[in-house]
Amino acid sequence: MAVATARVTVGAMDGGHRGWLACVLGGAVFAVCMAGTTLPTPLYPLYQAKFGFSDLTVTVVYALYAFAVIAVLLLVGNASDAVGRRPVLLCGLGFAAASAVCFLCATGLGWLFAGRLLSGLSAGLFTGAATAYVMELAPEGGASRATFVATAANMGGLGCGPLLSGVLAQYADWPLYLPFVTHLILVAGAALVVLRLPETVRERQPLRTVRPQRPALPPQVRAVFAPAAIASFVGFALLGLFTSVSPDFLARSLNVHNHAVSGLVVALAFFSSTAGQLAVGPVGARRSLPLGCAGLLAGLVLLAGALRWDLMALVVLSAVVGGVGQGLAFRGALSEVAGASPQRQHAEVISTLFVVAYAGISLPVIGVGLLTRPIGLEGAGLVFIACMAVLVSVAAAYLLRRPVPART
Structure with a gap:
């Protein structure tokens, strides 16, 4: 659910890296991150039964994610324009991993709040940076297809999250643990992919130059x-x-x-x-x-x-x-x-x-x-x-x- 808002980017890449493989791999990283934001959805009734909280609490736990996304978009939504796409995406993947760890360690409501907050920080960082990155990784003249890849990765990842956790929770053991272990593995793989992909922002600046977007x-x-x-x-x-x-x-x-x-x-x-x-x-x-x-x-x-x-x-x-x-x-x-x-x-x-x-x-x-x-x-x-x-x-x-x- 995002659109690139980069100020100055470099669409063309060196010939050795140019091609759709890099674009698709960038989209896969995007999908992995977004899947983590909806992963807990089918599990909320299980958490309610385990911790005994109300329907209102479920909605507050969920909404905390949106508040975190808004804060990141306004405060550092343009950070990848300055410091580069890869550092921001790696930071976002770090927040995604930390979110999964919170759900794995959940012994009470506080862990769920922390997990959703970290998930929102992850999505906020990925929202603009990953969309821009996917489009920049595409070959010249491939903007339309790259937009399709970014859109499919974003919304498709959001859709895959509840589907993955629902299937694992229903047909495998440890329903409150296995989905997040699986996501941690996917996040680790996504981080390795990002480290192998090229940076597309050529003129990078220090993080201190980033200003909130009013x-x-x-x-x-x-x-x-x-x-x-x-x-x-x-x-x-x-x-x-x-x-x-x-x-x-x-x-x-x-x-x-x-x-x-x-x-x-x-x-x-x-x-x-x-x-x-x-x-x-x-x-x-x-x-x-x-x-x-x-x-x-x-x-x-x-x-x-x-x-x-x-x-x-x-x-x-x-x-x-x-x-x-x-x-x-x-x-x-x-x-x-x-x-x-x-x-x-x-x-x-x-x-x-x-x-x-x-x-x-x-x-x-x-x-x-x-x-x-x-x-x-x-x-x-x-x-x-x-x-x-x-x-x-x-x-x-x-x-x-x-x-x-x-x-x-």
């Missing part, structure tokens, strides 16, 4: 930014809901206790988002944002039906339709906002959009957790859906009334 919203961007930000907020909120509380809903309301199935449902949302982002090319950025809003609204309606009538088929359809809508809306939003922003404030405007998007991951799911105790998970979910449906409908109506100019 969110900005120039006047000419505001008309475009409003619907783009609303759609991004709702799309990330929907993915956040699937990632944080859907395993608990499947277990309580649908009597689905198979961790592999829970992981697959979450993975479908992320894989569908990847498909939606890839569809922006043929659909066009101008049409993808309103179409994405329509997809999000349809996904929310399907999720409401799943909550109301306890139907597994509607849960799956909601994940697929809502995921496609999120992918269309978010990539369209990025394209429109980037196209409307002045070049000198490009990174600042994109950072602002990411702050709004990651707020969507955290704040609404905490709201669901707060409402679960007084009105139940179904009632809390329906309130969430109603609020998100109103927001995305406002954005869609605005886009239909005042369509923004197409930008490339």
